[in-house]
Amino acid sequence: MAIEAARLSPSLAAAAFLGRRALPATHFTRRLPLLLLSRASASSSGGDGRAVALPSSELRKRRSSASATGEDSKLGAIRRLFVRPDIAIDAYIVPSQDAHQSEFIAECFMRRTYLTGFTGSAGTAVVTKNNAAFWTDGRYFLQAEKELSHEWTLMRSGNHGVPTTIEWLNDVLPSGCRIGIDPFLFSFDAAEELKDAIANKNHELIMISDFNLVDEIWGESRPEPPKEPVRVHDIKYAGIDVPSKLSYVRSELAENGCESVVISMLDEIAWLLNMRGSDVPHSPVFYSYLIVEMSTATLFVDRNKVSEDVLEHLEKAGVTLKPYNAILSSVERLAEKGAKLWLDSSSVNAAIASVFRSSCDRYRKKTGKTGRQIGKDTSSDELTSKSHVQNGALNGLYKVSPVTLAKSIKNNAEIRGMKNSHLRDAAALAEFWCWLEEEVRKTVALTEVQVAEKLLEFRQKQDGFIETSFDTISGYGANGAIIHYRPTPDSCSSVGSDNLFLLDSGAQYIDGTTDITRTVHFGEPSQRQKECFTRVLQGHIALDQAVFPERTPGFVLDVLARSSLWKIGLDYRHGTGHGVGAALNVHEGPQSISYRYGNLTALQKGMIVSNEPGYYEDNSFGIRIENLVLVKEVNLANSFGGISYLGFEKLTFVPIQGAKKKDILFQGSIVSVLEAQLEDSGPSQALLDLINGCPLATGDEFACWWQSAVDSTPFSQ
């Protein structure tokens, strides 16, 4: 799945919000991978009130009809709330995210969508007493024009002369206004930055945490929060039991002089507790918070989601339950105990952090005790660059969550699960491509949507399949050039043999998560397409074959994937690689391979990243070639500096189209061999030979660089 440089993540959106068009790269140390990523997030409440993951296209259809109820009444209703004495604000900001900085969110949290009618994944709405403005980026201008009512002003972010949200607020509001937000929907960092920025115009930031204004007007028709049961993630896939993971977190707490930590990222909780859920589409997570203390751990989750066996699993690990909504009062009590609390201010929401700080203040006043500043992690550029972290923050350690890095380094069981699920995924894809190659020759052409649906069918046949890991990007010809493309049944193209077909898809399996892009041509590619494809493939191969010393940040390798394109003045506007969770989120941090040079996280043994250079020619075609790879130690004849040297092992076993495609690509034999391999033992040498050898052996139309690039290096390993 491609990395979307254009998409504003929660943190980035907050940044854009603050009037900064370009942030210093160092700002992004923590949230980088999530920042760049994401597709439309969508779920839908089924008839039984339970959240069911629907493809975005389906959701969009349902939304458009719903929007006939009229946005005007919503704007009117929300403005009437402005004057309520317990609210008393002049403006309200409605961002896209949920309380956990999630990439995919449940429908009941899609307040921005409900308020504006806009169904795209990225955007921020701001309502004042007299104005309503909506910011989104270039991918969504057309869609927003269609979906927003005339009362909304569309702000085309990134276009020349378009103000940022802050600039606009300062322009339309007289000084000294009260600007409201739901503090659950802003990270602590984002809220603090917002507060500082509006203070310049004497505006006050009003955090309304008791209720969300959009929820108030949504009323009865608001979908129920998801109630899907959670499940235990089997130790044979998780590899490390919960007590061991908690013990690691506690050792980190001790080392940092802390007594407790609030974890709010849903994938971090799922990983730490070896649990999975299905509250949102595409990510096997469940809505919850977790507080880990030195001798206890508390999971804040809807009790109805927890079956007896899950309860037993948690009890064994000493984890007790509290209601999801009890998080604030528990944080308050931690503060009252004088506990030293670790908060990841880039992910923990402002509601939690504010409650902690104000409770600490109350506690100090009452007891006369002086809070103490805990040493900050000065090695984190992100934190030290934020002045607000240097003030106050007594009794708090603001530092990247102790789970983030641990989760990114996969253990042997996780690696085995990723390999096995990738083999099954490869079998499904090989079957699919064989099928498609036949179909394209027929007279009745299939649409991009039909092709994506058929791919889902093939995947569903595989053991352990759960759902797609993101909405499939099925783009033929010019549609392939839209990095964020998602076909709809009404308006999509047919897949033919006159142009390139880009297919970016992935799946969640019980034992792993996949993400793969292939670009193929069923006819005769143009000279231009051959050149671009070759250069993208050269970049892919250069990165795949890279060897690098330990402690190398991912961005150092980014140029390897681009330099062949650069040689002829081409490039692509997204990162080259993102982290991938093991049976978890398809996008995870902290590592990335990108031109965001602020992310100094080193690539480490056991991390998984995508390798996905591309090239997009507007209105013409798109190319992307994506594998997932595992960072591993390589054994070399030398070891300069006495350190380890690292390289990549391919997890993705699907051939890349070569020149003589008819002879070697998508042939049934691959499928059968793949299917014979779905055991824990991993792929056989025969399979690996087949996969590695056949599609990349020779070539003159699509140059086959894999082999030749390796061969042309004398003394190569």
Add this chain to the structure above:
Amino acid sequence: MAIEAARLSPSLAAAAFLGRRALPATHFTRRLPLLLLSRASASSSGGDGRAVALPSSELRKRRSSASATGEDSKLGAIRRLFVRPDIAIDAYIVPSQDAHQSEFIAECFMRRTYLTGFTGSAGTAVVTKNNAAFWTDGRYFLQAEKELSHEWTLMRSGNHGVPTTIEWLNDVLPSGCRIGIDPFLFSFDAAEELKDAIANKNHELIMISDFNLVDEIWGESRPEPPKEPVRVHDIKYAGIDVPSKLSYVRSELAENGCESVVISMLDEIAWLLNMRGSDVPHSPVFYSYLIVEMSTATLFVDRNKVSEDVLEHLEKAGVTLKPYNAILSSVERLAEKGAKLWLDSSSVNAAIASVFRSSCDRYRKKTGKTGRQIGKDTSSDELTSKSHVQNGALNGLYKVSPVTLAKSIKNNAEIRGMKNSHLRDAAALAEFWCWLEEEVRKTVALTEVQVAEKLLEFRQKQDGFIETSFDTISGYGANGAIIHYRPTPDSCSSVGSDNLFLLDSGAQYIDGTTDITRTVHFGEPSQRQKECFTRVLQGHIALDQAVFPERTPGFVLDVLARSSLWKIGLDYRHGTGHGVGAALNVHEGPQSISYRYGNLTALQKGMIVSNEPGYYEDNSFGIRIENLVLVKEVNLANSFGGISYLGFEKLTFVPIQGAKKKDILFQGSIVSVLEAQLEDSGPSQALLDLINGCPLATGDEFACWWQSAVDSTPFSQ
């Protein structure tokens, strides 16, 4: 000339000093190139009292005899000063640098050398009432053991368990001591950091600016400050006249809300005023400060150095003269005027900055006026990461000098001068290599020193030759593996045909500065040497051939030079490229190509950088292949993103040894063609064909990658 990662520059030394073994990369935005660089700096006062640049080896010989006068007496003498009522300190820190953060310094400023007897280029001495300790790095351990008296404790920086200067001071001094420095010898940043660090142990930093304690004990025998006449750098080489340059600086002042700026880097003053000098070896600069105000400019320089024609040159540009020592009183007057002053706190010394700040304070108290904080350059990571810049600093703008970037982007005349001087340099080198190839066949072997001296002879024959741009590194066999090697007549090796010979040298010409490294084998290299040489050359070629979008920081390209070595677990411990001045310092910023990821300076059209990957096998051999290259715009078929794409044009016209070396390398025809080309018109096509074609055409022993790397890229330009 190689970039020395190990060498501590002034700023880095200050950092090491502060107890930080590893600084965050972002720290180095400003001073990076200088940080990494430098060789021994040496000049010597001649019999007539004038400074004469001597090779370091010569200087070292003279020093050793001088050191017989006894270090004990010096330590005793300096300690007696500690108790003088006007001094009253418990410790004194003596760094290596002069007041301008220069790489090469005049002998009269070599206080650390005088005090300790240690003649190497890097080191910091600290004297307390009871102890004397000296810090230097691994390159100098042996030399320091030989040269220091028994009263000095040698601190082997970088070795396990060796304390930093600060750690040591905190260990040996009781709390609450007074630690003295000469504030001229510390940048403002370094002094502030030092002050903060020692404040933790209640020590006070005492800035003694009226006199230097070492100078006090040096007395009559201290060499005179250099009095070499300055000269006008002809406009045909400088390209832009002084009024235009001053006008640019003033526009920068206006844009930043400032009224004046102090320039203290000697190469910046030389560039801005189109003047050159010879106060120090290897760099054509002269000791001075410059203050530019909106309508005036004042050069602080010894009046005796300024001839009538130079005076006229300065008068035409509206530049007036003041004595070098009048800088502090002038800065005081600026403060009293309430002038908004721009200071580059990474280069301006603490004496100047402190005087400015204290004068501002006095001025405000007297007038009751409130100083104003001028907006800081928040885009500079370096500055924002320093908290002291965010406090006080009223009426001061602490930001990289407005000259730094301007100087690094060469104009057409400078480029022409660089190209011409490189052609003449190539002629000298080609003659030299022809000569050496013959010599090596003879029975009496030449030493590394004799070879370097002969090279100087060949260069001296070239028009416009002034001096070497650094001490020649002439390393045969195992000596080539010492990155910082400098042969001495007593102890150097002979150059033979059994091993590799590494020769890194450069020259200052009237119109340009050169820096080139070649590594050759006059016999049969081993398989290991062939492999390593090939991989270094692959890296060199990959960087040479790179094309990249505008706004790309240099560090992005560093991996291109290393990845071939990394593939077999090899690497080199220095940067790949440094900036080079046009008839100025052989090392300049702000750009670099290095693994110091904090230097976000983009490579820009007109910049000159070295391309010098290497590999060093301890006790065996060293390889480095270095050209200088000019950043230029490349015309490509595409221009993705509507931006410019940049690449490199080689300035260095000396063949690289290929496989069939006897046939094609160092042949007389190249010399004659080169010599025929020393015109302003630049090289002819015939010459370029000859140079580009012949030494890199084919090869199987030393693989000739140039051509094959290009050929193997389909669709290449």
